[in-house]
Amino acid sequence: MKIFITGATGYVxxxxxxxxAQNGDCVHVLVRDPSSPHVPKHENIRVFTGDIxxxxxxxxxxxxxxxxFHTAALVKLWAKDPSIFYKTNVEGTRNVLDEALEQGVKKxxxxxxxxxxxxxxxxxxxxxxxxxxxIDNDYEFSKLLAENLVKEYCQxxxxxxxxxxxxxxxxxxxxxxxxxxxRAIKNFIKGKITFIPKPASFLANYCFINDVVEGHxxxxxxxxxxxxxxxxxxxxxxxxxxxxxxxVSGAKAPVIPVPPFVFKCIASLQWLQCKVSGKEPFxxxxxxxxxxxxxxxxxxxxxxxxxxxxxxxHTGLQQTTGFLKNIEHA
Amino acid sequence: xxxxxTLITGASEGFGKSLAFECAAKKMNLILVSLPGAELxxxxxxxxxxxxxxxxxxxxxxxxEEDCIALFEVVSALQxxxxxxxxxxxxxxTVSFGEGSLQLYQRQIKLNVLATTMITxxxxxxxxxxxxSYILNVGSMSCFFFLVKKQVYGGTKSYIYFFSKSLxxxxxxEGIHVSVICPGGMNTNVALTLLHKSxxxxxxxSIMNPEDVAPIAINGLLxxxxxxxxxxxxxxxMLLDKLLPSSIKKMITTQQMKHxxxxxxxxxxxxxxxxxxxxxxxx
Numbered sequence: 001m002k003i004f005i006t007g008a009t010g011y012v013x014x015x016x017x018x019x020x021a022q023n024g025d026c027v028h029v030l031v032r033d034p035s036s037p038h039v040p041k042h043e044n045i046r047v048f049t050g051d052i053x054x055x056x057x058x059x060x061x062x063x064x065x066x067x068x069f070h071t072a073a074l075v076k077l078w079a080k081d082p083s084i085f086y087k088t089n090v091e092g093t094r095n096v097l098d099e100a101l102e103q104g105v106k107k108x109x110x111x112x113x114x115x116x117x118x119x120x121x122x123x124x125x126x127x128x129x130x131x132x133x134x135i136d137n138d139y140e141f142s143k144l145l146a147e148n149l150v151k152e153y154c155q156x157x158x159x160x161x162x163x164x165x166x167x168x169x170x171x172x173x174x175x176x177x178x179x180x181x182x183r184a185i186k187n188f189i190k191g192k193i194t195f196i197p198k199p200a201s202f203l204a205n206y207c208f209i210n211d212v213v214e215g216h217x218x219x220x221x222x223x224x225x226x227x228x229x230x231x232x233x234x235x236x237x238x239x240x241x242x243x244x245x246x247x248v249s250g251a252k253a254p255v256i257p258v259p260p261f262v263f264k265c266i267a268s269l270q271w272l273q274c275k276v277s278g279k280e281p282f283x284x285x286x287x288x289x290x291x292x293x294x295x296x297x298x299x300x301x302x303x304x305x306x307x308x309x310x311x312x313x314h315t316g317l318q319q320t321t322g323f324l325k326n327i328e329h330a
Numbered sequence: 331x332x333x334x335x336t337l338i339t340g341a342s343e344g345f346g347k348s349l350a351f352e353c354a355a356k357k358m359n360l361i362l363v364s365l366p367g368a369e370l371x372x373x374x375x376x377x378x379x380x381x382x383x384x385x386x387x388x389x390x391x392x393x394x395e396e397d398c399i400a401l402f403e404v405v406s407a408l409q410x411x412x413x414x415x416x417x418x419x420x421x422x423x424t425v426s427f428g429e430g431s432l433q434l435y436q437r438q439i440k441l442n443v444l445a446t447t448m449i450t451x452x453x454x455x456x457x458x459x460x461x462x463s464y465i466l467n468v469g470s471m472s473c474f475f476f477l478v479k480k481q482v483y484g485g486t487k488s489y490i491y492f493f494s495k496s497l498x499x500x501x502x503x504e505g506i507h508v509s510v511i512c513p514g515g516m517n518t519n520v521a522l523t524l525l526h527k528s529x530x531x532x533x534x535x536s537i538m539n540p541e542d543v544a545p546i547a548i549n550g551l552l553x554x555x556x557x558x559x560x561x562x563x564x565x566x567x568m569l570l571d572k573l574l575p576s577s578i579k580k581m582i583t584t585q586q587m588k589h590x591x592x593x594x595x596x597x598x599x600x601x602x603x604x605x606x607x608x609x610x611x612x613x
Contacts, residue, residue: 122379122380123379123380128372128375128376130347130369130372130373132541134517134541
């Protein structure tokens, strides 16, 4: 069977493309730069050069494909020109959905972010929960609009599309993002000082890359059109995460909880650096509160309806630290 | 103490939703009212799970008189002891008078004026029975400044202001406290957030987030404030209003409103439904 994937040079898309290729499916990947070191390599993978923001470039790779995994997105907290979030994440998604409809694709799985759901209060968030705070950044807003687009195409145009929402993904894979869980783990096991939000009791949810890849396949197989599934992992505090990392890796690097104003200072310094050298900041002072809230999630719907499986955090961290140590030595 | 209920209209989006969160966090049981199809059930389930309060969702179109009466009948049949009424549902607009449709103005007057009047009247005896009781009406800063493109909207909110202050004097002795909150612009939905981003500096500074205004509203109501003006800048504008001659005020407000594009949309209700389209045109 022929399967089309966007975002195959991204962390999740890359792993997903390889998994499908190993299954024996013929995988069509769309990449902007075919010479990128992140292009997945396998005999069952055919590489097409194109860009989701240009619909004409996805016609050929989509031809004869029965399934589409749309994982491509612009993932960051800030961009100089915020309109690129909408161009890539919303209009890009529209192009993929339009072309999928046109070519009679059987099913589309759209990769989204739990950021759209926002922070949790006392109990973990589930798919239908309303947001308790306003969306204040263009990334989350663009992903919300893209999700709405998928739902609209299912309701009005007869597309079969499923949304999967990922939390903080970790585990062996390529590094594409400077602000990732893997990067934080890597810094910690290398012995670097790690700053975490204070109080360190805030909960976050970490999902293992292998679970997420399997979750995508399950969503394609069993997901109901127009529905959304959270593919998460364990809910755990910052303190406990680093305690477990310590016990798994033996690393002794100090972990220092710091209050919001320190993060705001760092953000301001990054901002200055941006003004001077044009280097984009990882986060902004306005976005600091994102680290200072609970983000607990429930994957129960995916577990019950799709058969989604969560790898215990301990096992996941063991594999991840092992992998990260190995690439350090390589 | 907390077996009583707080009724919030227009609760599915924006300010009403923030008020629902605030009241639930204060352990109040809730009756939430909004238009059918506004995913009110999800909000109710969410608040119940997180705050362990009772939440009753009721879907009604309060711009229809029969729905206002039906709302009262449903609540009476359930025998829920309401001691706090928050008349929040309303339609906002920024549109030159000729451009706006008659249909919009009719619905706006029906929802903002008639529904508030009817619901308050219908629930008055219930509130008296469950005293001490509270009524919060949602006015606007546009009660005080005669802004262009806000003729009908400002008019309906001036009604709310007058109605609240007058009623306050009348029912205080019977154990019912009436407050009116007059917020400036709020980012109550996505389309408004985008609109506000396009404004010039001074008016943009006065824009507040509903989740910040909600605690001010509820605390003010419980403290018995007759008029609640949220935000330092809005309070300062009110002071200016008293001090400045009207010719200067006219200049400032005209200047501020000049840059605004015409937009007519519901403040709280319906937002979820019409959101998508509005956003695309706003972009």
